[in-house]
Amino acid sequence: MNHYSTCPSCHSETIRPALTATDYTVSQERFEIWQCEQCTLRFTQDGPDAGAIGVYYRSDNYISHSNTNKGLINQLYLIARNQTLSDKYRLILSATRIQQGKLLDIGAGTGAFVAHMKQRGWEVTGLEPDEGAREKAGSVNRVHLLDTDHLYSLPPDSFDAITLWHVLEHVHDLHAYLDQLKKLIKRGGRIFIAVPNYTSYDATVYQGAWAAYDVPRHLYHFSPGSIDRLLELHDLQLQFSRPMWFDSIYISMLSEKYRNGGRGNVVKGALTGLLSNAKAFIDKSKCSSLTYIVGK
Numbered sequence: 001m002n003h004y005s006t007c008p009s010c011h012s013e014t015i016r017p018a019l020t021a022t023d024y025t026v027s028q029e030r031f032e033i034w035q036c037e038q039c040t041l042r043f044t045q046d047g048p049d050a051g052a053i054g055v056y057y058r059s060d061n062y063i064s065h066s067n068t069n070k071g072l073i074n075q076l077y078l079i080a081r082n083q084t085l086s087d088k089y090r091l092i093l094s095a096t097r098i099q100q101g102k103l104l105d106i107g108a109g110t111g112a113f114v115a116h117m118k119q120r121g122w123e124v125t126g127l128e129p130d131e132g133a134r135e136k137a138g139s140v141n142r143v144h145l146l147d148t149d150h151l152y153s154l155p156p157d158s159f160d161a162i163t164l165w166h167v168l169e170h171v172h173d174l175h176a177y178l179d180q181l182k183k184l185i186k187r188g189g190r191i192f193i194a195v196p197n198y199t200s201y202d203a204t205v206y207q208g209a210w211a212a213y214d215v216p217r218h219l220y221h222f223s224p225g226s227i228d229r230l231l232e233l234h235d236l237q238l239q240f241s242r243p244m245w246f247d248s249i250y251i252s253m254l255s256e257k258y259r260n261g262g263r264g265n266v267v268k269g270a271l272t273g274l275l276s277n278a279k280a281f282i283d284k285s286k287c288s289s290l291t292y293i294v295g296k
Helices: 053-057 072-096 112-119 131-140 148-153 174-184 201-209 224-233 245-259 266-282
Strands: 015-022 030-036 042-045 102-106 123-127 159-165 185-196 237-243 289-295
Touching: 015 201, 072 112, 072 159, 072 185, 072 289, 102 112, 112 123, 123 148, 148 174, 159 174, 174 185, 174 224, 201 245, 201 266, 224 237, 224 289, 245 266, 245 289
Parallel strands: 102 123, 102 159, 159 185
Antiparallel strands: 015 030, 030 042, 185 289, 237 289
8 A cells, every 4th residue: 555645746745635426437446645835746545556556557458458339438549549549659749750760669569559550650569467468469460579577678779759648647666657758758859748747627627437547547646737746757848748638538438437427428528528628728737637748
């Protein structure tokens, strides 16, 4: 069990309970989410440690590992994924200013993004901790993924791009991870960190039922301010950020389901997500999820 007496990011002692959320995916257990008053990071208090977290990923409903199309919301997610893969590709080209290079994808799931980038001519190393997801990556997407234990044995200054699509919120050893990413990225290369944003409108609407809290798998719950402070602590430079517009709709539909005991109104959820996007269009730092593009 991970009990924090100081902030896991900035180590401030000014931390307090913020809300309580339920694990709707696997266990139905409730977990407290605390907030740091200094850097504004939220984090899951008294969650399972690295040795105990595995059972909380064992669900056919956990789409990044199972690739399931069960249910309307997951079907819509898979339909939208093709477009988001193209969007990610274009973002990487724009940020790195190269057409092809070496890429490290961490938390590769079932390998869809790794396969997409390989098809575009990139040399890709994919890391994924879940054995079942790695097997599915081989059978479905025809890519070979390595266990994330390989992260610390990769040679320094090796990659033009490192991608973490909704991964950093899962990492137990947050600071060691960022230090290693800094070692692995080439000078002039870019790290792409996509995480949910609890300051978004849809997070405010759904509170503890907001699907992107995803306790206890999500150990940290980021705001733009907390990302700024975390990068500063590791002498990493935020270049710019980009909204992930589809996330608000998907997360809101799922949150609507959670809030109403599994009988959520999909249309109402979609409308909430669209309204969240409309508000974020004025202030993009309020988007439901953001990708932070980082250099050293």
